[in-house]
Amino acid sequence: xxTLFIILPVLYIAxxxxxxxxxxxxxxxxxxxxxxxxxxxxxxxVNEPDSAKAYIAKGLSKTEAKEYGQAVQLFTKAIEFDPTIxxxxxxxxxxxxxxxxxxxxxxxxxxxxxxxxxxxxxxxVHFNKGITxxxxxxxxxxxxxxxxxxxxxxxxxDAYYNRSVLKGRIGxxxxxxxxxxxVIALKPxxxxxxxxxxxxxxxxxxxxxxxxxxxxxxxxxxxxxxAFFNRAIILYEMGKYLEALNDLNMAIQLNPDAExxxxxxxxxxxxxxxxxxxxxxxxxxKADTNNYVAYLNRGYLKYDLKDYKSSIEDYNMAIKxxxxxxxxxxxxxxxxxxxxxxxxxxxxxxxxxxxxPDYENAYIERGMAKYETGDKSxxxxxxxxxxxxxxxxxxxxxxxxxx
Numbered sequence: 001x002x003t004l005f006i007i008l009p010v011l012y013i014a015x016x017x018x019x020x021x022x023x024x025x026x027x028x029x030x031x032x033x034x035x036x037x038x039x040x041x042x043x044x045x046v047n048e049p050d051s052a053k054a055y056i057a058k059g060l061s062k063t064e065a066k067e068y069g070q071a072v073q074l075f076t077k078a079i080e081f082d083p084t085i086x087x088x089x090x091x092x093x094x095x096x097x098x099x100x101x102x103x104x105x106x107x108x109x110x111x112x113x114x115x116x117x118x119x120x121x122x123x124x125v126h127f128n129k130g131i132t133x134x135x136x137x138x139x140x141x142x143x144x145x146x147x148x149x150x151x152x153x154x155x156x157x158d159a160y161y162n163r164s165v166l167k168g169r170i171g172x173x174x175x176x177x178x179x180x181x182x183v184i185a186l187k188p189x190x191x192x193x194x195x196x197x198x199x200x201x202x203x204x205x206x207x208x209x210x211x212x213x214x215x216x217x218x219x220x221x222x223x224x225x226x227a228f229f230n231r232a233i234i235l236y237e238m239g240k241y242l243e244a245l246n247d248l249n250m251a252i253q254l255n256p257d258a259e260x261x262x263x264x265x266x267x268x269x270x271x272x273x274x275x276x277x278x279x280x281x282x283x284x285x286k287a288d289t290n291n292y293v294a295y296l297n298r299g300y301l302k303y304d305l306k307d308y309k310s311s312i313e314d315y316n317m318a319i320k321x322x323x324x325x326x327x328x329x330x331x332x333x334x335x336x337x338x339x340x341x342x343x344x345x346x347x348x349x350x351x352x353x354x355x356x357p358d359y360e361n362a363y364i365e366r367g368m369a370k371y372e373t374g375d376k377s378x379x380x381x382x383x384x385x386x387x388x389x390x391x392x393x394x395x396x397x398x399x400x401x402x403x
Contacts (some may be wrong), residue, residue: 052082056091063095071095086115090125097132106132123152127159139166157186161193164200173204191220195227198234207234225254232263241270258288262297269301277301292321296328299335308335326356330365337369345369360391367394371401 059074075092078085093108109129117125130145146163150156164179180197187193198213214231217224232247248264265280281298284291299314315332318325333348349366353359367382380402386394 050081052078052085052088055081056085056088059088059091059095063091066098068095068098072099084115086112086117086121086125089115090121090128093128093132097128097135100135102132102135106136119152123149123156123159126152127156127162130159130162134162134166139169142166155186157183157190160186161196164196168200168203173200176200177204189220191217191224191227194220195224195230198227198230202230202234207238210234223254225251225260228254229260229263232267236263236267236270241267245271256283256287258284258291258294261287262291262294265294265297265301269304274301274305290321292318292325292328295321296325296331299328300331303331303335303338306338308338311335312339324355326352326359326362329355330359330362333362333365333369337365342369342373346373358389360386360389360394363389364391364394364397368397368401376402 055074055078059071059078062068062071062074072092072095075088075095078088079092082088089108089112093105093112096102096105096108106129109125109132112125113122113129126145126149130142130149133139133142133145143163143166146159146166149159150163153159160179160182164176164183167173167176167179177197177200180193180200183190183193184197194213194217198210198217201207201213202210211231211234214227214234217227218231221227228247228251232244232251235241235244235247245264245267248260248267251260252264261280261284265277265284268274268277268280278298278301281294281301284294285298288294295314295318299311299318302308302311302314312332312335315328315335318328319332322328329348329352333345333352336342336344336348346366346369349362349369352362353366356362363382363386367379367386369379370376370382371379380398383394383398383402387398
């Protein structure tokens with residue numbers, strides 16, 4: 001059995017604004033199963049009902065039916081009959097993966113590698129073992145298994161694909177790009193490979209190259225919502241808001257998820273379509289009631305429109321969902337300041353600093369709020385801390401208020 005998980009790296013572009021843009025996790029998975037014909041024949045189960053091969057055949061049937069717990073039991077029976085059949089360990093490992101029992105799956109893949117496997121089984125097991133190790137966050141050993149799978153089969157596109165993800169996670173973007181280029185050379189019609197290369201190029205700052213790759217991905221598959229979504233993010237960063245909006249419209253038409261609505265709302269804010277933005281933040285929250293970023297962004301929009309009381313309600317929801325959300329505390333502190341609640345404002349900046357100790361702006365705002373309450377010493381201490389963190393704004397305020 002071959003288990004194929006094609007993992008696309010996540011595109012994340014940070015913003016300096018108090019409005020946080022959180023990119024949805026764009027993962028793609030697929031499965032290919034190698035089923036040996038002599039193990040899947042119904043006649044085998046009838047003629048040899050109590051044999052290792054018969055139990056493997058039954059286990060494969062349960063796997064196809066997604067009854068993974070029962071499949072594990074049947075493959076275990078097969079191993080009890082004949083512990084030298086690699087297929088039993090490999091298929092049991094796959095079933096365990098579906099049950100997220102990764103440590104036990106890893107043990108089965110390791111056991112299979114000690115047996116007399118075929119060339120194809122060997123590179124597939126190394127590949128799947130790498131997937132399992134990555135799920136366990138053991139990236140170094142996962143990389144080793146992908147390397148070995150590629151050594152055994154230099155044309156193994158899926159191994160290059162997943163190895164590229166690991167390289168991206170450790171910040172090796174040139175290496176990630178090399179592997180994705182290899183995937184495209186092997187599979188030139190793979191729209192997801194172009195989408196993935198676009199993500200890598202964007203991480204490397206090659207926005208024009210990223211846009212071209214997303215366009216190629218879309219040319220190959222007009223229904224690839226991920227490519228529309230990711231191209232929209234780059235166009236947004238390039239200041240091409242109308243083009244970004246068009247792509248987000250397509251992404252939502254194909255896949256109306258919470259993050260796409262949230263991104264489109266941000267784009268509409270740039271285009272001064274505040275009513276449309278408000279509707280999209282609502283849609284984002286409706287699609288995912290735990291989307292704390294959408295609450296934060298909707299709260300920021302309300303703040304921008306001077307509806308401070310309502311903005312605080314949204315920040316409250318963001319904090320309820322994510323209690324350590326420093327940005328939400330900071331923004332709520334600003335809204336409380338506008339309502340002359342200096343005590344609440346200071347408390348929120350203090351919470352923001354608690355969760356993000358290097359939060360320059362929180363130190364500046366708390367310092368100024370303390371100054372307004374008559375606590376000049378406390379205010380100047382906060383401004384001085386912001387200066388230590390590298391804030392020029394705090395330095396200027398320190399000179400003005402703390403002589």
